[in-house]
Amino acid sequence: MVSEEEVLRIAELADIGIGKEELPPFTRDFNAILDYFAVLDRVPAGEGWKAEIANVLREDEVTPSLPREEVLALADAAEDGYIRAPRVM
């Protein structure tokens, strides 16, 4: 059983807010799903899945970047060519 506190901790890690009223149903669904995942305990031991090809590389060649106006137009707020973000300090 995963507790509501544990769900809150995971939500924090995922940067997903969770409302007070949402927490009980989220926790209930979460546990139902994890119960179903318990079937994985019965998986025989073995190697994990792996890709079949290797060494997919491109040459070190410069290709055009996007026009800056297009980049800045996507963002909600730009300033002197920079993109604005919330404070980190």
Added chain:
Amino acid sequence: MTATGGAAAAGSGLMAADVSRETVTGGLKAASGGRDTVIIGLEVHCQLNTASKLFCGCSTDYRSDPPNTHVCPTCMGLPGSLPAMNRRAVEYALRVAKALNCRVAEEAEFARKNYFYPDLPKGFQITMYNRPLAEGGYLDIEGNEGEKRVRITRIHLEEDPGRLVHMGTPDRPRYTLVDYNRSGIPLIEIVTEPDLRSPKEARRLLNGLRTTLEYLGVFDGDREGALRVDANISIPGSERVEVKNISSYKGVEKALTFEIARQKGVIRRGQKVQRETRHFVEARGVTTSARSKEQEHDYRYFTEPDLRPLQVRDWVEGIALPELPAARRERFMAQYGISPEHARTLCGELRLAEFFEEMAPCGNPLLAATWVADTLQGELNYREMEIGKVPPSHFRELLEILCRKELTDTAAVEVLRRMLDQCLKGGEVQSPAQIMEKNMLGKTAGDAFTNVVREVIAECGDAVRDYRAGRGEALNFLVGQVMKRTRGRADPKELTRILRDELARQGT
């Protein structure tokens, strides 16, 4: 990885084991375990100088360009974009792996390191985790007690995040501005074992790595922000502290010195050193504790599903390494007969070594070594000037003039200074001959000084008496006086002879 104030970009947890319980290895001798011992391991991140970014075709040459002009869907993390691995970045990393004597993995793979931060456009960094490119190498440095082997734990490739500019003041931060030009620049991360025992050793390791990478042609250490270091420091018996955000060679020594003093202070006060992540604040030369949110790391690594593994061990055989610093030092000593100290200085920087080799044919390699390693280096440091700004042909001409003894050492330094000042100004740079002529710095024939010599003998009666009383150093004083009045143009040896003759003549 370390961002500007890259708080969340914290410890990968990849540092080798808990250093406070490490088994003592070859590198440490009697000093280990002593009260003054510190244990240091480094994670060094260097930008590789490829033409395009690690996973997209945007140019890496962004430093003089406005923000967000070297970005595309991939390095901006636009929805639907995909990474495509740069072959040259892999080749460069392999060169480093070979030069640092590492074992290249049979199969390496990229992984996602998941964390949020505004400089990280995808919400994860593509790096390598449990299958790095190479492991288990070493680099020899000049340690506290002679030559020392520092073990390299691992080498891997990863992408650089963007760059943040903080608006507002530290007390009243307002918001952040982001430039993604740096996002996706290829970084090589070199992790050392906790084999370093002093800030000075850490600095030497960094210098050694820098030099090696420059010799390999994969790194340009002069570019701003091209090197960033995280350090793990502990005092035996205490918890380990990770210091992030060190972004200069000098900074490493400063940060470590501060941190060691801080930890010793904590212990002296009878408190315990907390296991934590701290940031180096370069401007103030201190480390500060990161906030608790940044201490909890759960990066949820998993294999990057958009890339395929690297099976490149075979490539290593095909890599022809250039002459590396140690080999070049040996050669310089053998080929030019220069001292180990000069060889170390000259080979400690690729451009300096190359500059010296251009000077060596001047006729006297020993003279060239002294002038490049000592005189020129000193003058460059004084001016915070790079060797690349010095025209080799001019400097060689100066050395040739010196070899022909047409210039005294003092006058030659004067010529050099004038020349460097001209280089710094950026206008036309006169040749040494021109500078000599214009400033009348050429060596003057001995006879021309006879009047000055007589003048000095007449005015410095005390020194003359001392000389006659058998006090040899009085002669040096008199030589100095003549030199002063002739602005160093006289050859001191020649001058000593003239003075002695004149004193003898007058004395009879």
Added chain:
Amino acid sequence: MARGETHRDPLNAFITLAEIPPRAPGRLSGITVAVKDNISTRGVETTCGSRILSGYVPPYDAHVVDLIRNEGALISGKTNMDEFGMGSSTENSGFGPAHNPRDPERVTGGSSGGSAAAVASGMARMALGTDTGGSIRCPAAFCGIVGLKPTYGRVSRYGLVAYANSLEQIGPMAASVADCSLLMEVISRYDPRDSTMQDRPYLPRLDGDIRGMQIGIPAEFFGRGVDPAVADRVRKAIGVLEGLGAVLVECAMPSMEYALAAYYVTCTSEASSNLARFDGVRYGPAPDYRKPWHEAFQEVRMQHFGPEVRRRILIGTFALSAGYHGKYYGKAQVARQHVREDYARLFRDVDLLAGPTMPTVAWKIGGKSDPLSMYLADILTVPANLAGVPAVSVPCGTVRGLPVGLQLTGRPFEDEQVMNAAFAYEQGVKA
């Protein structure tokens, strides 16, 4: 461009109606193609069915969009879908559910429900969908059209907004096998920008000759949870294949027991990472700049992601987190390898596997309220994604008036054989 023009789009098949003209004449000249809204279109809003991408206009085209426009296709709009592909009904769209043309009170299936509805209702002749765990085949089955999930690595994902990178492929949807095959031929051209792609283009071979073809019928595909009427209909369809000369072989696929769990652990894990980029800084709805970044990001993501997306991000974050990684993500990768080995073993003896696409027919909109029962509906489609093998859903009649899909699965890079068998069935039923 328009949204919610109910008179032109009564089924809510489209999120954006937009005419994107062809660039050059070609094999798709005169054909309208509807494009799922998680495939980037330069200059035309691409939302992935999510409010968090409302207003996001990509500055570049997905590789497949380039390809179809260069072959003469007219793109008629961006189709409705479960938010980021997370659903099996197209009810989890941030822009309202799509309606099944056969019965507008029922779901279209998902997550490419808008694409299926557009084709089934005749609004577009062909459509591009994406299939992470059945998202092309499920709505194809529910709406009575043909949909192919290609071999992993056969179609470039460049420009496809990632949900679960290691599982998903873009694929064709159309009313007929021939149309579906033509679209597949166009979109399978190599693209070095997708490192997981291989340069093995699809070369159609629709002769309908399946004589001597060995077709395996895994017992698990007719097991618990499969509507007996659906099972019966599909068995009859497989009988048609036998009548055309195929040889039927009963077989077993034991890894089916944990395939669905392995699938959900894998897709939610990858999704939790893929969706981390939606923080409002570079595009999308703005964060509150007065707040510290962590708080501001959380707020944006809470407000603009729907509940199912948040649920899956939570599950995936949990499955990758310290202490649980081995138990969930690690174990799922082992399970995945068992699924792949099961297919490899079966395909040593048979050329194709046949069974139902979905365990049931389309349900009523709002009929499945808890998330787990919705997940269980994917049980028959996810194994192909886990193994990367090609699988097609071809209509095989109806049950209670609602379409049923026959699913045919083949060896990796034998999409041609899968499509040829579907063609044989389609033509065989017609005849």
